[in-house]
Amino acid sequence: MKNSWIKSPVDLGAASASFVTEFSPESEVKSAQLLVSAIGIFQASLNGEKLGKGVLNPGFTSYNNRVQFMTYDVTSLLKAQNNISITAGNGWAVGHMGLDTSEKVFSDHYAITAKLQVVYADGSEQQIVTDENWKVYSSPIEYSDIYHGETVNLMHQVKLLGNAVKDEASYKFNLVAQIGPDIVENERLAPIQLIVTPKGERVIDFGQNMAGYVEFKIKGKAGEKIVISHAEVLDADGNFYNENYRGAKNCITYILDGNDNCFKPTFSFQGFRYIRLDEYPDVEVDLNNIRAIAVHSQMARIGRFSCGNEKINQLYHNTIWGQKSNYLDIPTDCPQRDERLGWTGDAQAFCRTAALNYDVRKFFEKWLGDLRAEQREDGGVYGTCPECFSSQNHTLVSAAWGDVVTIAPWELYRAYGDAKVLNDNFSMMKKWVDYMHSAGDEEFLWLGGAHYGDWLAMDAGEDNYSGATSADFIASAFFAHSTDLVIRAGEVLGENVDHYRQLHKNVLKSFREYFMEPGVLLENPDESAKGYITQTCLVLILYFNLCKEEERPLLQQKLVKLIGDFGDRMVTGFVGTPYILHVLSDAGNLKLAYKLLLSEKTPSWLYSVTHGATTMWEHWNSIKEDGSFWSVNMNSFNHYAYGSVCDWLYGVAAGITTTEEGAGYRKFTLAPKPCRELKHINCALDTVNGRIESRWYYKNDEIYFEFTVPSGAQAIITLPNGYTETVGGGVYHYTVKE
Numbered sequence: 081m082k083n084s085w086i087k088s089p090v091d092l093g094a095a096s097a098s099f100v101t102e103f104s105p106e107s108e109v110k111s112a113q114l115l116v117s118a119i120g121i122f123q124a125s126l127n128g129e130k131l132g133k134g135v136l137n138p139g140f141t142s143y144n145n146r147v148q149f150m151t152y153d154v155t156s157l158l159k160a161q162n163n164i165s166i167t168a169g170n171g172w173a174v175g176h177m178g179l180d181t182s183e184k185v186f187s188d189h190y191a192i193t194a195k196l197q198v199v200y201a202d203g204s205e206q207q208i209v210t211d212e213n214w215k216v217y218s219s220p221i222e223y224s225d226i227y228h229g230e231t232v233n234l235m236h237q238v239k240l241l242g243n244a245v246k247d248e249a250s251y252k253f254n255l256v257a258q259i260g261p262d263i264v265e266n267e268r269l270a271p272i273q274l275i276v277t278p279k280g281e282r283v284i285d286f287g288q289n290m291a292g293y294v295e296f297k298i299k300g301k302a303g304e305k306i307v308i309s310h311a312e313v314l315d316a317d318g319n320f321y322n323e324n325y326r327g328a329k330n331c332i333t334y335i336l337d338g339n340d341n342c343f344k345p346t347f348s349f350q351g352f353r354y355i356r357l358d359e360y361p362d363v364e365v366d367l368n369n370i371r372a373i374a375v376h377s378q379m380a381r382i383g384r385f386s387c388g389n390e391k392i393n394q395l396y397h398n399t400i401w402g403q404k405s406n407y408l409d410i411p412t413d414c415p416q417r418d419e420r421l422g423w424t425g426d427a428q429a430f431c432r433t434a435a436l437n438y439d440v441r442k443f444f445e446k447w448l449g450d451l452r453a454e455q456r457e458d459g460g461v462y463g464t465c466p467e468c469f470s471s472q473n474h475t476l477v478s479a480a481w482g483d484v485v486t487i488a489p490w491e492l493y494r495a496y497g498d499a500k501v502l503n504d505n506f507s508m509m510k511k512w513v514d515y516m517h518s519a520g521d522e523e524f525l526w527l528g529g530a531h532y533g534d535w536l537a538m539d540a541g542e543d544n545y546s547g548a549t550s551a552d553f554i555a556s557a558f559f560a561h562s563t564d565l566v567i568r569a570g571e572v573l574g575e576n577v578d579h580y581r582q583l584h585k586n587v588l589k590s591f592r593e594y595f596m597e598p599g600v601l602l603e604n605p606d607e608s609a610k611g612y613i614t615q616t617c618l619v620l621i622l623y624f625n626l627c628k629e630e631e632r633p634l635l636q637q638k639l640v641k642l643i644g645d646f647g648d649r650m651v652t653g654f655v656g657t658p659y660i661l662h663v664l665s666d667a668g669n670l671k672l673a674y675k676l677l678l679s680e681k682t683p684s685w686l687y688s689v690t691h692g693a694t695t696m697w698e699h700w701n702s703i704k705e706d707g708s709f710w711s712v713n714m715n716s717f718n719h720y721a722y723g724s725v726c727d728w729l730y731g732v733a734a735g736i737t738t739t740e741e742g743a744g745y746r747k748f749t750l751a752p753k754p755c756r757e758l759k760h761i762n763c764a765l766d767t768v769n770g771r772i773e774s775r776w777y778y779k780n781d782e783i784y785f786e787f788t789v790p791s792g793a794q795a796i797i798t799l800p801n802g803y804t805e806t807v808g809g810g811v812y813h814y815t816v817k818e
């Protein structure tokens with residue numbers, strides 16, 4: 081679509097405006113399409129009807145590189161006379177976004193562009209594009225901001241502000257047809273109760289932490305107001321608590337006009353489980369007319385898991401809702417406070433699980449494109465994408481964050497078996513590895529630089545953010561890992577990766593010399609010349625294959641000892657946690673893996689579950705044993721990173737894992753690892769090669785297995801007693817003595 085940006089003739093700040101034109105077809109219409117985009121957020125309607133299912137259009141992209149436009153087929157909607165109206169608000173592009181809230185990162189005003197393309201039955205064509213003939217009207221949405229919320233005033237007297245003005249400033253934006261899935265309204269949750277808190281505040285509990293907004297149907301008196309605040313949790317006394325939103329106000333105001341009104345935000349969303357009624361009309365609160373609407377990108381659910389342990393089921397549920405809340409157009413860290421940013425490290429940690437829960441191909445196609453667009457010339461990848469920080473104040477080019485550019489394409493390839501994702505991103509993957517190669521003082525290690533570390537690990541004291549694992553260690557370990565992924569991707573693509581093979585050898589050699597020899601790491605579990613040896617150090621060495629085969633047993637023992645030293649608990653952060661159970665189960669230490677999975681002592685996955693979590697917490701200790709909060713600053717109750725444990729539930733507990741040569745589950749292993757405490761497992765995965773099912777249950781001293789292998793696929797079944805066979809499509813039953 082060609083740029084034809086227009087803006088309001090007056091500066092409206094954070095108030096919305098509607099851009100309107102009339103259109104009458106000249107003769108019989110064969111087809112008509114309306115293409116629309118905004119710098120900001122838009123909602124388009126034709127003859128008063130909202131177009132499309134999508135909300136919060138055109139979504140969140142790396143605006144400086146590309147802005148999506150949406151296409152609506154309006155053929156059947158056109159009448160003799162038509163009114164096209166596009167209402168716009170600030171949204172991600174113009175409102176407060178990123179931690180540097182002093183500036184509008186992408187533009188200081190919203191603008192829209194649209195084109196109606198009509199093809200008549202006689203073959204002739206007509207185009208209506210946004211220009212100075214469009215009228216601009218004020219809107220009842222008098223204020224909107226992604227972080228701060230929205231004010232809708234139905235008493236607002238809509239007035240003509242004048243004709244639209246051509247917006248030269250927006251011509252720099254590059255338009256692309258929609259790539260990602262629509263952002264849509266999904267579940268509608270009824271409140272579970274109206275609470276009057278000890279402070280006397282009226283609070284509605286929806287029973288589920290989520291991202292989206294609240295809809296009210298109400299008839300009040302003209303001028304009466306509904307003002308609501310949002311929160312994820314109540315404090316230890318049962319009072320409303322939202323200090324963890326930091327700078328984000330998340331406040332919604334509706335001003336009633338005396339008619340039957342139905343309200344919900346249009347240009348903002350909130351992360352919440354509770355709302356507080358700060359002002360409410362003088363009528364009884366009717367919970368039947370209040371709903372929380374979950375908003376996220378449209379994705380098909382493909383993974384299902386349940387077992388005989390309700391706490392594990394809740395953990396799984398919390399992960400699913402973590403994904404629903406944070407896959408809102410881009411993979412975000414959290415949906416509520418003044419971030420909601422595409423933090424690359426969080427996305428990296430969670431993407432394998434995400435690709436099993438839902439079909440996320442389209443979702444990542446868009447975001448990986450933004451990552452490609454934002455990768456620096458030198459290959460560096462920032463901590464967030466889209467990067468919303470001013471040029472003086474970028475996020476870090478950090479190990480384990482930037483590595484999303486190798487890990488995400490690889491995981492998508494594994495999950496769906498389509499090499500296109502590798503092909504599309506191969507250059508970006510190589511450039512990132514080349515960046516690491518040239519970063520730091522040592523050629524084959526990444527030493528120095530600023531990193532986020534093993535974010536929120538618990539081994540460096542309670543108030544520490546980066547954990548105890550040396551940043552140099554993490555950076556060099558991920559350097560090796562990403563190089564390995566480039567080699568594997570190159571092999572799939574038939575590319576010559578000899579250079580990366582040699583590089584990988586050199587990195588491994590240097591890694592050993594620097595971090596593991598002369599036997600410091602191997603001999604002394606407590607201290608290292610290059611930094612304290614942590615659980616995460618050992619997990620990375622083992623999971624990324626940074627040691628010699630013969631060294632594995634000793635390193636595994638050390639990991640077990642370190643876990644034991646912390647009272648059989650893991651103290652890993654965002655970097656070590658996704659792999660720790662894999663490393664234990666790969667070594668055959670299922671007992672300890674399940675012990676960690678089932679532990680309820682903090683830090684553990686079930687600690688938050690036993691403390692009432694309905695989504696994953698950011699910090700292991702977000703609510704401490706004494707009921708107080710870990711911090712105000714970094715305490716989201718909806719951060720999915722630790723939900724990465726679910727890939728272990730699918731892949732090891734239920735035992736469904738794709739092979740790399742049969743990526744996309746064309747060829748996969750079925751090697752469940754039962755555990756009495758889980759009683760039974762029911763797991764299904766709708767893969768691109770068909771539906772796979774894995775079930776097991778205990779009966780007396782026997783374990784029953786039932787597998788479904790889709791036709792055309794091949795499964796290597798391995799049972800706990802060592803029995804193994806390779807099978808094709810069909811249903812298979814086995815019984816094994818415990």
Ligand code: BGC
Binds near residue numbers: 532535719
């Ligand atoms: C985010 C994290 C992110 C981190 C960088 C935080 O503010 O919420 O999830 O990865 O910064 O360490």
